[in-house]
Amino acid sequence: MTDILRSWIGGALPDWLIVLIAYLLVTLIVLFYAVGNFIMMVWAERRVIARMQDRLGPNRVGPAGLLQPIADAVKMFTKEDIVPRNADRWVHLLAPIVALAPVAMMLAVVPWGRGWEPIDLNVALLYIVAVSAVSGVGLMMAGWGSNNKFALLGAMRAVAQLVSYEIPAVTALLTVVVLAGGMSLLDLPYMQAGVPIMGATILCGDPAGCSPLLYSTVTSFPGSPNEPVQALDLGLGWWVFTPVGFLGFLVFFIAALAEGERTPFDIPEADSEIVAGYMTEYSGMKFATFYIAQYILNFALSALAATAFLGGWQGPGVAALANMGGPWVHVAAALSAFYLLAKIWILFFVMIWLRGAFPRLRVDQLMDFAWKLLLPLALVNIVSASLMVGLTQWTSAQWGGLVNLDGFAPWQRQLIAVLVTAIINIAAAYWILAINQRPREAEWDEEELVIAP
Amino acid sequence: MNTLITVLFLIFAAIILASAIMTVTVKNIVHAALWLISSFFGVGALYLLMEAEFLGVAQVLIYVGAVSILILFAIMLTRDLEGSQNRQLTPRWWIALIVPAALFSLLIVPTVMTHAWQLPPPPPAGQPPAISGAQQIGAAFMREYLLPFEVAAILLTVAMIGAIVVAFEERERRRRVLTLAEQVRLRQRQQQRQQPAPRPEPAATAVQPSEATGSET
Numbered sequence: 067m068t069d070i071l072r073s074w075i076g077g078a079l080p081d082w083l084i085v086l087i088a089y090l091l092v093t094l095i096v097l098f099y100a101v102g103n104f105i106m107m108v109w110a111e112r113r114v115i116a117r118m119q120d121r122l123g124p125n126r127v128g129p130a131g132l133l134q135p136i137a138d139a140v141k142m143f144t145k146e147d148i149v150p151r152n153a154d155r156w157v158h159l160l161a162p163i164v165a166l167a168p169v170a171m172m173l174a175v176v177p178w179g180r181g182w183e184p185i186d187l188n189v190a191l192l193y194i195v196a197v198s199a200v201s202g203v204g205l206m207m208a209g210w211g212s213n214n215k216f217a218l219l220g221a222m223r224a225v226a227q228l229v230s231y232e233i234p235a236v237t238a239l240l241t242v243v244v245l246a247g248g249m250s251l252l253d254l255p256y257m258q259a260g261v262p263i264m265g266a267t268i269l270c271g272d273p274a275g276c277s278p279l280l281y282s283t284v285t286s287f288p289g290s291p292n293e294p295v296q297a298l299d300l301g302l303g304w305w306v307f308t309p310v311g312f313l314g315f316l317v318f319f320i321a322a323l324a325e326g327e328r329t330p331f332d333i334p335e336a337d338s339e340i341v342a343g344y345m346t347e348y349s350g351m352k353f354a355t356f357y358i359a360q361y362i363l364n365f366a367l368s369a370l371a372a373t374a375f376l377g378g379w380q381g382p383g384v385a386a387l388a389n390m391g392g393p394w395v396h397v398a399a400a401l402s403a404f405y406l407l408a409k410i411w412i413l414f415f416v417m418i419w420l421r422g423a424f425p426r427l428r429v430d431q432l433m434d435f436a437w438k439l440l441l442p443l444a445l446v447n448i449v450s451a452s453l454m455v456g457l458t459q460w461t462s463a464q465w466g467g468l469v470n471l472d473g474f475a476p477w478q479r480q481l482i483a484v485l486v487t488a489i490i491n492i493a494a495a496y497w498i499l500a501i502n503q504r505p506r507e508a509e510w511d512e513e514e515l516v517i518a519p
Numbered sequence: 520m521n522t523l524i525t526v527l528f529l530i531f532a533a534i535i536l537a538s539a540i541m542t543v544t545v546k547n548i549v550h551a552a553l554w555l556i557s558s559f560f561g562v563g564a565l566y567l568l569m570e571a572e573f574l575g576v577a578q579v580l581i582y583v584g585a586v587s588i589l590i591l592f593a594i595m596l597t598r599d600l601e602g603s604q605n606r607q608l609t610p611r612w613w614i615a616l617i618v619p620a621a622l623f624s625l626l627i628v629p630t631v632m633t634h635a636w637q638l639p640p641p642p643p644a645g646q647p648p649a650i651s652g653a654q655q656i657g658a659a660f661m662r663e664y665l666l667p668f669e670v671a672a673i674l675l676t677v678a679m680i681g682a683i684v685v686a687f688e689e690r691e692r693r694r695r696v697l698t699l700a701e702q703v704r705l706r707q708r709q710q711q712r713q714q715p716a717p718r719p720e721p722a723a724t725a726v727q728p729s730e731a732t733g734s735e736t
Contacts, residue, residue, distance in 0.1 A: 199584025
């Protein structure tokens with residue numbers, strides 16, 4: 067973007083201004099992209115959940131009710147902005163902004179397509195975790211500033227949930243860091259090229275005879291980092307197809323549901339218990355800001371899950387188109403952006419589906435689920451991920467002569483790693499589930515129990 | 520670019536100082552915590568300005584995401600917010616200003632005066648900068664500074680165990696809150712125990728009052 071602008075108006079403006087304008091433009095594009103998706107998501111959620119509940123949903127405004135979100139937006143704009151008399155006026159005002167801003171900041175590091183990446187941050191994964199933690203402050207401000215017990219209860223629940231589900235989420239993302247050997251999000255889709263399960267390890271034997279439609283140059287893949295090779299690339303070497311990636315994806319997606327306050331975990335805004343949680347005292351645009359923040363958070367978390375485990379923009383045909391060169395590179399970029407969007411929407415559909423299927427958890431169930439099931443699974447998964455990296459990349463000298471896989475071809479090493487980690491992960495999952503399903507020991511003798519007066 | 524960075528640095532420094540001053544002078548303790556958060560953000564931005572991305576992000580993650588949320592939790596869970604009525608300044612505030620300022624300058628002035636400042640530092644030839652990324656920090660923790668790292672880890676573990684010990688209640692003193700169904704079942708069982716030979720009809724009627732009282736509580 068900077069280069070395009072430079073070529074257009076290079077001489078007229080100082081360089082730093084061009085850089086600034088370029089970043090501003092990119093920011094605007096990304097924000098409009100997210101808000102457009104938000105509008106569609108609101109509509110889709112209402113229609114899909116209505117279909118699941120055997121209702122019609124909004125179907126009057128526009129074709130199939132498509133313009134309903136716009137009508138809602140107009141309503142939100144024109145609503146009266148009510149601030150409770152005893153509220154802390156400034157905190158009450160700032161809370162929705164503090165809740166929305168970090169969520170919008172998360173969008174900055176996601177690679178939206180092949181070559182379409184707003185910012186190359188080398189600590190992108192940590193950055194996303196860090197800024198998503200900030201939105202907890204906004205919720206806390208909303209709960210406290212409203213001067214309302216329901217709002218405070220909701221904020222407490224929200225932040226407790228955020229803080230405790232951050233740990234499984236981060237631990238699941240750590241497997242990605244171990245696999246990728248770095249925290250940049252931009253490299254992740256490139257690393258997930260190849261074919262399912264095997265990744266980009268099926269090499270081209272004869273460089274002249276390999277069609278550029280099927281084989282592409284892969285620089286970094288497990289087995290030979292930094293050494294470009296020709297590998298069979300269908301754009302399907304997503305990590306979710308390996309045992310490590312699958313378990314990591316499950317844990318991360320469930321934790322993302324909790325962070326995005328989606329239904330099995332929508333305890334902070336349980337309407338039937340505490341009205342609407344921290345949003346109780348908000349109306350008009352401030353309420354809409356919270357609403358946008360939530361949907362964009364779900365959007366960003368889906369994008370993150372897709373990028374980290376489902377290959378991001380990687381998909382069949384992207385590498386082939388990019389290899390054809392010339393204007394086809396832009397077609398490849400558009401196709402890759404479409405793939406990422408499709409993955410995000412499939413994940414979002416699963417979120418709606420879960421909302422239609424599951425009742426709300428209790429607080430103690432929520433905590434038990436995070437600490438007794440998700441966290442141990444994620445920890446085991448890190449061990450598996452390390453083994454995977456070791457089995458596919460390390461030389462026997464690095465293993466200290468313990469394991470010698472130097473003579474094997476990359477696909478053989480990959481197969482060994484997949485089998486070993488599959489055994490570990492399945493055994494661990496089975497064991498942890500069995501522990502959790504064991505009936506709880508009678509911790510309390512019947513005689514000791516006293517009925518409260 | 521250098522002037523731009525200087526301007527940004529001045530802006531961030533002003534934000535940090537202003538929020539830090541607000542933190543200690545504002546009367547409402549929750550507001551103080553919020554100003555503290557803004558100050559943390561400024562420090563994170565300074566790290567980013569120095570291109571220490573990992574440190575900047577870690578600053579936001581640890582201080583804003585964890586420490587200040589804990590502070591907010593602690594403030595909101597304690598009942599007494601009456602601190603806002605208290606005076607912030609004692610009559611002898613000027614002594615309290617002078618003494619720490621003198622001590623601090625005792626520390627900082629010799630360092631500032633004697634240190635050979637080289638701005639910007641000359642880049643070491645053929646070497647990556649000392650702390651730029653997560654990998655260098657990780658390597659430093661695992662190799663050069665393994666002992667301090669382990670000591671810190673043990674210290675944190677001890678603190679965690681200590682927190683559990685403090686928060687742990689003796690089993691006899693713990694009281695679990697029974698659900699309504701459990702209360703009803705308990706009452707039934709107690710009544711059955713009191714009547715050693717329960718006939719079927721009175722037992723059925725005896726359930727009902729207990730259910731009524733159970734739903735009252």
